[in-house]
Amino acid sequence: MTSTTPASTLPEFPAGTILGYPRIGPRRELKKAIEAFWAGKTSAEEVEAVAADLRKRTRTHLAGLGLRTDVPAIPSAFSFYDQVLDATNLVGAVPARFADLVDAEGRLDLAGYSTVARGRGEDLPLEMTKWFDTNYHYLVPEIGPETEFRYASDRTVREFVEGLADDVLTRPVLVGPVTYLALAKPTETAPEGFTPLDRLADLLPVYATVLRELAKAGATWVQLDEPALVSESLDVPLDRVREAFAQAYTVLATELARPERPAILVAAPYADLAESLDVVAASDVEGVALDLVRGAAPTAAVPGLAGKVVVGGVIDGHNIWRADLSAKLEVLERLETLGAAQVAAGTSTSLFHVPHTLDDEPALDATLKSWLAFADQKVTEIVTLAEGLSEGREAIHTQLLEASDAVRSRATAPGVVRPEVRERAASLTEDAFNRGPFAERKTAQAERLNLPPLPTTTIGSFPQTPEIRKARAAHDKGELSTEQYEEEMRAEIRRVVELQESIGLDVLVHGEPERNDMVQYFAENLDGFAVTQNGWVQSYGSRCTRPSILWGDVSRPAPITVGWTQYTQSLSSKPVKGMLTGPVTILAWSFVRDDQPLSDTANQVALALRDEITDLEEAGIAIVQVDEPALRELLPLKEKDHAAYLDWSVRSFRLSTAGVRPDTQIHTHLCYSEFGQIVGAIDGLDADVTSIEAARSKMEILADIANAGYPRAVGPGVYDIHSPRVPGEDEVEELLTAAVKAIDLDQLWVNPDCGLKTRRYAEVTPSLESILAATRAVRATLA
């Protein structure tokens, strides 16, 4: 091992580690416990006990897989809801509207913590938004000039001590101070020009306190996650983040010296650290974790790395393919030539983006399984690479061969490359991506649909009731026949149609009861995908998804939604909107093959959807919505990659939708409010109607739409479905009046922010009634 500074000046660091591990539990134990607590069915003590047991089992399990316990290889990175909310709790930055929930020491109890996350009465919860380019959502801190920071939660220290009591020396993980503020938004009362990062100097003493407390408790290393260092897509420019980093770590690493604090490992996952590496190297932190899946290792020695530990994140924390260990070891070996004190094998990101284990997937095809690695299998990969690093290649000879064999078997397996799918994609001409002029479509659709001004509709799903889920679970177990199951779903559709008719909506939906998830459902019905039974991954709070595995060439063996949609249309004389998930979102929310460009994979999915839309059209359906809520999410973190991404993503959407007649109306749905950021791409989709989230931001996006001269129709959401609140008629009327003023009347649709699947009927019915009452009132003013 090359080392310019004796590694002995550093506390010992393991040869292999992971940046984080799933925390929901292999069978979603934490989800079940915390949801029971919210429902008033269990006490906070019981939830704490479940959580402590889960943490204990996780430590034991990871040790059993080979991570060391005498040096900090196992991260201590638990959360009841979200790690950014935990940081808010740690630094006492609870928004003023929840001030009554904190005690004299500034502490929130579990109930208070949950309320900040979920809201109550008129108090909106913290806003939820995507964590970098993932399907994980964090709660946005609200920071103003008046925010008081204080060390308000000793949870991190307690969880570290809990590990120590079990003889496991863990590495506590915190969201770093720079990323914490970079992800925050200013409070509503903050003056123009204020940014949360302005408060860095005031925040740092709290982090210094935590570091001191951790050192006192015996922590040798701590991990501070600073992914803000890699992103060019945040509100703050990257230069400012780098400056803030230098300032922060002068205080935390230079002025606060060891042994008063643990050694600091700065983790920078999700993209290439690029020039940010220089600021980290120049600081006095003791270690840096690089994402070497998304980023590249430096090619020449970096002077500042002498004396530091470098964790080479070669094992993908964000996808599930088994690694070519030989190639990964090579990357680590090259990293060893760059002058660091020590190189360790690591994951590129926390493993909480992948499911717990393949061992709980008995139904998964054995060959496919041999190509995959979930969190536990990735831990084993790390342990193997660590052995290779310390003992040499020969020591892991067998494992290297096995890994190479798996990679080779995947390349030649049947279904991975299917000539008929390839030929169809290769023979596409530009025509396949283009519909006729919008003006003609608009006239043809108006004639066919004959809708009133301000047409009302919903985004697709209606509440997924416990009864629906129970029926599906029973059907999956073989306890309910397919015939019975389908009849139950048709009964649900009849109820949903009746409800929409009685409320008076203009364009109806079937409510999506038959879908477990808007991506998994399509994956189950397309060739080229596999799905898991227990492969749960946290999306936000207690909500999880089972991302599908897109492993082969994609095609549609049979129509998927046509029967359900046709049945729904038979129940009503109003138009029923067909409902599909778009190619970009299907990719974003699945684990996708990494052996070909995403654009090729997207076009295969698009062609399958195109056939589905053609079949819907032939069945008499006049409106089809193709949801693309993940269009913004997949936007690369680096600006230089934006154009290429927007090009292929927009083209795949167009490929899926451009096969229809002019009088068939294409809708799309995007559920975030940053319309301005990607307005060019939204325009490129060429959808006739686009619904978008707008209620929480009070229709601010309408200005973007008007300014951009956007020609087609939009449905800015008037009901925030992420909250249990029921909006009143006046509130909706105010939003609609603002909308009518901002853009042309014939461009405007009325709808909620997103689907209603996570809500209850007790909330949905009165909310939709408010929407219809407000729409009628506004229509009356137009006459």
Ligand SMILES: Nc1nc2c(c(=O)[nH]1)N[C@@H](CNc1ccc(C(=O)N[C@@H](CCC(=O)N[C@@H](CCC(=O)N[C@@H](CCC(=O)O)C(=O)O)C(=O)O)C(=O)O)cc1)CN2
């Ligand atoms: N993939 C995806 N990503 C997305 C979204 C989305 O809809 N899908 N929406 C945005 C917000 N994210 C979300 C993520 C998850 C959920 C969600 O509601 N998840 C459900 C699970 C959905 C599901 O897969 N349901 C299955 C399985 C349900 C289940 O838990 N069944 C019980 C048994 C049934 C019972 O007895 O109750 C079990 O398996 O134990 C089904 O309906 O079939 C949950 O966590 O509770 C909502 C939004 C962004 N990202």
Ligand code: MET
């Ligand atoms: C996350 S976007 C959801 C769109 C889907 N059609 C629904 O209504 O649930």
Ligand SMILES: [Zn+2]
């Ligand atoms: Zn949505």
